[in-house]
Each structure stands twice: as C-alpha cells, then as structure tokens.
Amino acid sequence: MIGNLPFVVCMILIALGLWTLLAKRNLIKLVIGMSLIESGVNLFLVTLGYVRGGIPPIYTFAPEGAPMVLPTPQALTLTSIVIAVATTALMLAFAVVIYRHKGTLDTRKIRDLRG
C-alpha cells in the first residue's frame, strides 16, 4: 500500500486540478488548475519509471550491474513539460489580452460569446 502512495498523490493532484477547473471563475485560477493537472500527470509518468534503488539511466558513469530507472518515462515527461510550458504561456497571454479588453478576469463577466 505504502508503495502506491506516490500514485495516490498524483491522482489527488489531478483531482484538485479538475476541481479547480470546475469550481473557479477566475481565468488565472483556471490556468493554475490546468498546471496542477499537468504536474500530476508528469509526476505520474516519472513515478511509473522508478525502479527501487535505481540510478539515473546514464550508461557512461554507471557501475556494473546497477539497476537503472526507466529512461522512456523521463523522456516523455521532459516532452510533456515543454508542451505544458507552451500551453500555460499561451493561456496566460490570452488572459492578459482579455484583461486589457474587459478589465476583469471573472468568467461570469466575460460573456461576449454565448449561444
């Protein structure tokens, strides 16, 4: 059970992010919620590749026969982090533009597009 604790933490992070998306009405908080989900997924990926007592997967300096953590999830996580940064930056940029037009970040007051 205790070995699964990291996975539980990741799922809690993702759930918190989803809750933020559903419950909050501030554009910045929505971006934060999205970041929480991103972090949860990234942590989950890295945790998946962990091997107990493993060393970083770099062959050059590895001692003979030592177990290595899986390199693939780390590569995936790196890619995913880069994508997450791009997404977050783009969303924050749009939030800034919306704030300049409307003077508010409250989604209930930004309602040009409905129906």
Place this chain on the structure above:
Amino acid sequence: MSTHAPILAIAVPLLGGFALPLLARVHRRLRDAWALVIALFVSACAGYVASRVLSGEIWVYVLGAKNPAETLAPGGFPIRIMLTVDALSAFLGIIAGLIGPLMFLALIRFLPEEEGKTLSLTLAVLLFAGIMGMAYTGDLFNFFVFLEVTSIAACGIIGFRTWTSRAPEAAFKTMLLYALSGLFFLLGVAFLYGEYGALNLAYVSREIRGTAVDRLALALFLSGLLMKAASAPMHFWAPDAYGETPPAAAPLLVVNTQVSLYGLWRVLFTLYGGVLDRGVGWLVVALGLLTMVVAAFMALLQTDLGRLVAYGAVSQIGYMMLGVGVGLVALPGKPPYALVATQGGVFHMLNDAITVGLLFLCVAAVEWVRGTRDLRELGGLGHSLPEVGLCFLLASLALAGIPPLNGFASKILIYEGSFKLSPILTAVAILTSILLLAVFARAFQGAFLGPKVSVEKRVPWPLLLAMGILAVGLMVLGLVPGFFVEKMVGPAAEALFSRNAYLFAVLRG
C-alpha cells in the same frame, strides 16, 4: 526520396513553418509562395503515400532503421519510433492534403499584412504539420505530441486577432479544452505504459487484456479525443473557435477535429479492437445523435453567419460518429451493414471537409466584401456576388444531404447502415438533415437574397479559385461516388476492421 514520403509530409511543414518568418524578412511574396509550395509538397507526399497504401499494403516507416524488421528486439518488442500508414491514415492524409493548399491559397490574400500575417501563416503551416503527424503516426506518445502541436497552433490562429475582445476569449476557452483533452490522452497513455511498458500502438494492441486499468485508460482516451473532436456535450468551444478565427483558416480547423476523430477510431478499433464492449459503440452512436441534434438546433438560433456555419460543421461530426459508431456496435460479428455504415462515416469526413470548407470560404468572401457577418445587416449579395451565392447554395444543399451532391452520397450509406441497427437512429439523422436544410436556406436568404446592395470591394481571385475547386470536388464526389467509395473509402473503412493486418505489418507476426 520517395521511400521517405511519410516522414517528409511531417518534417517539411514542421521545419518550413519555422523558416517562414525568416523568408518573410527577405520578401513577402517569397513567404506566400513558400507557404503554398510547402502545402503542395505535403499534398504530393500524401497523394504518393495514398497511391501505395490504398491498394491494401500497410506502410511501416521506421525512423533510424532501413528495414522495419530491424526495430524488433527479441520477443517482438519494437524499439524505434515508427510511422504506420494504413488506408485510413492515408485517407486522412488525402483530406488534409486537399484542404491544406486550398486554405493557404485563400489565406494568403485574405489576411491583411498589418494584422500579423507572417505569424499566422507560420501557425497554419505548423497546424498542417501536426495534422499530418496525427494521421501517420503509429506511436501513442507521438500522437499526443502531434495532438498538442495542433492544439497550440490552432489556438494561436484562433486568438491572434488580439485587438478584438472576442478572439482571445474564444482562444482561451478552446485552449482550456484542448489542453485538458491532451492531458486526458497523456494520462491514458501513461496507464497503458505502466501496464505494458510500451508506447507502440500495435504492440500495446497485441498485449492488451481489457483489465480495469485498460478500461480507465479507454475512458480517458474517449473523453479526451471526443472533447477535441467537438462532440456534444463538450462541443461548445467549436463554434467560438470557428467563428472567431479568420474564416479562410477555419477549413483546416475542421480537418483538425476530423483527425482527432480518426485518433478515436484508431484507439477504439485498432488498440481496443479485441477487448471492446458493445456499450462503447452505443455510447459513440448516442453522442453522435446528441451532437447532430444539439448543433442543428443551436444553428437555428444564430444571427452570425460564421457561427451558423460553425454549428453546421459541428452537427456533421455527429454524422461521422453515428456512421462509424454503428460499425463499432457491430464490430464482433462484422455484418455487411456495419461496413456500409462505417464507409458512410469515413466518406463523410472527406465530404464534410469539402462542404464545410467551401461554406467557410463563402463566409470569408462575404466578410471580405461587406466587413460584417451579421445576418440582420447582410442581404442582397446575390446580385453582386453570384458565384459566391451559388457556392454557398451548393454547399448548403450538400450539407443537408440533397442528391446528387456529395453530402447525399455519404449520408445515404450512413442511413442504410444505421437503419439495419435501429430505424430510430436513421429517423433522427434524416430529421436533423431537414432541420439543417431549413437553417441554411434561411442563411442563404438572409445573406444573398433581397434588394441589391452596392459593394465596392471585389473578392480576391485566389479565394474564388479555392472556392471553385472545392465546388467542383463537391459535385464530382456527388455524381460519381461509386468510384471514390471503391478506390478510397472502401479500403479506408476496411482498414478499421482489419486489426490483425495492422498488427502483422508492424510486429511481423
């Protein structure tokens, strides 16, 4: 050269897109020509790939090895990144390869120079690259990466007109949904990776056992991809996105939803083909019906021509889901009607891309000439723009499925297939079509009929040329559908059902 066609179709627009701003510094004409050349090159690659693949062969292209067999580690474990192009991927490639160059043709005259034309053209090229990547990849994680490439590029195109307040709002909404859909997909991939230790679609598909974790991953794939494909009840971003983006760029966004739908078919038929419940098929059918009905009713309420067409586009997604969903319900037995319905759903992707693309280009022409898209202010454009009016009328009739246009050719297959499963499905689909006919008749009347108005501006010829080509395609597909069904749609639909061939092509047994 030709042996590398699948990867060139992705790499050239990806690198060429980033070269575009540099070329714009040299000369603007050079930049425009470059965008068109890239798009035409991708079309040529897509056409070449399709000519090889549609005969039934599956083209496995491996990065970093000459021969696909070299990728297999002992135990049949593929260790390199690969592109797996089967008939359905090639079909999506054809759709993108058809719409892409025409969209650039329309876009290079439609976007004003001072409104960030260089950067939006760059984004459009990157979106094109992402779409080709999603269609051709045979790797779950690469699919996610290309999904995000299209998400970011698409939201850039939707929101780059930052001097209006509506565009960034639409882009924020869309980005939120796109990012969420991408993360759901990634989480699903992570679950599968944790269980099977691989990302190659064919390998995971062979190993999959249908455990609780697999089902959870399936739920994540379903919700993520349906969100991105603008299926109800998560369709609300689509009208905003299509409505606020420059209308000449909207056709590629429509192709983006279709390629997301393709990803869903890939996951359902190929990845989960062996362990799927009938319930999932029924879910897709039900959501398809919901999508078409909700979107058609919402289209009825619109006063903005762009948003009206956008809801029309969303409703067509419902038809594709209905067609392929019927095939999915009947997947284990594979009765003939399942194949017919799937053919209809797949064929409708092509028809929808052409029809809705033409409608959006008409909207672009109207916006160009009158500077507004509000149906309450428009009217009488039929006198001064008869060719645009004719195109709009043709596309509207095709969208509503009136013979002998292309929409009818695919909808009749969907009706035929779904009728065997349950007549109620067919009845709902036909009634929705009639409703759409009414909606678009009203839009045509509102924009093009009425007393003559004087217009100063003329529609640029590249836009008219693109519209003309789409209109011809629309009629050709409607008049001789048999040829296309046999040569292109048939193999593509068949590819969904031949999971074993897909697995064999990648894993060699």
